[in-house]
Amino acid sequence: MAEYTDLESLHAALSKCRLCAEAGYRIESRPIFSGPPSARLMVIGQAPGEAEAPAGQPFSGDAGRRLFRWLERAGWDEETFRATCYITSVTKCFPGRRPTGEGDRVPTAAERRLCRPWLEGELSLVRPEVIVPVGRLAVQVFYPPETRLADVVGSSIVDEQGRHIVPLPHPSGASRWLNDRRNVGRVEQAILILRRLRLELGL
Ligand code: SF4
16 A cells, blocks of 8 residues: 555545455445544544444444443543544444344454555554554454453553553443443443543643
8 A cells, every 4th residue: 555644645545445345345435534633532443334334424323422422421522522533443434234134244354454554544644642442343453362342441551652542342332241240340441541541631
């Protein structure tokens, strides 16, 4: 992939990306992402869902409502968050429904590999100080592949680039995960960490 020196050029090229369709995946080729180049916090989800695809905006469905309720408790209202923070995902096009019709298809490892250079480009051009990987696939970008959500939600690390990594569960699957009371406590702890970072870093 070409190297981009500014986010605008990357977005222009990303918007035309058809790599997954060319590789034979029946996806909706419409990359979805949002946020300014000045963003100091980046949310990385798994992939756009059925609600995001027509809206063209990340986290605009039920999962987004739950995510923004969490972020609100960390001190951000949705409008401010969307205007100042960057939101993207591990794969940026809606992967379609599961063949069974129950929920959205999880992007394959091959799709994730195809899309990874775009994510690396976004990370290197936005240079966020805080990264919130949302859900297992996004967590695996920053932690070993065998990492379970329960191992990392409610904690944070500072990576070798000095970025604070604060994982959250994916809000669309979170209700089942949250049936375990210990996981409710983990999300509460993650919200507290985000709140503290927002105040300490003046986000
Ligand atoms: S998911 Fe990523 S790699 Fe695949 S077509 Fe969309 S932007 Fe390109």
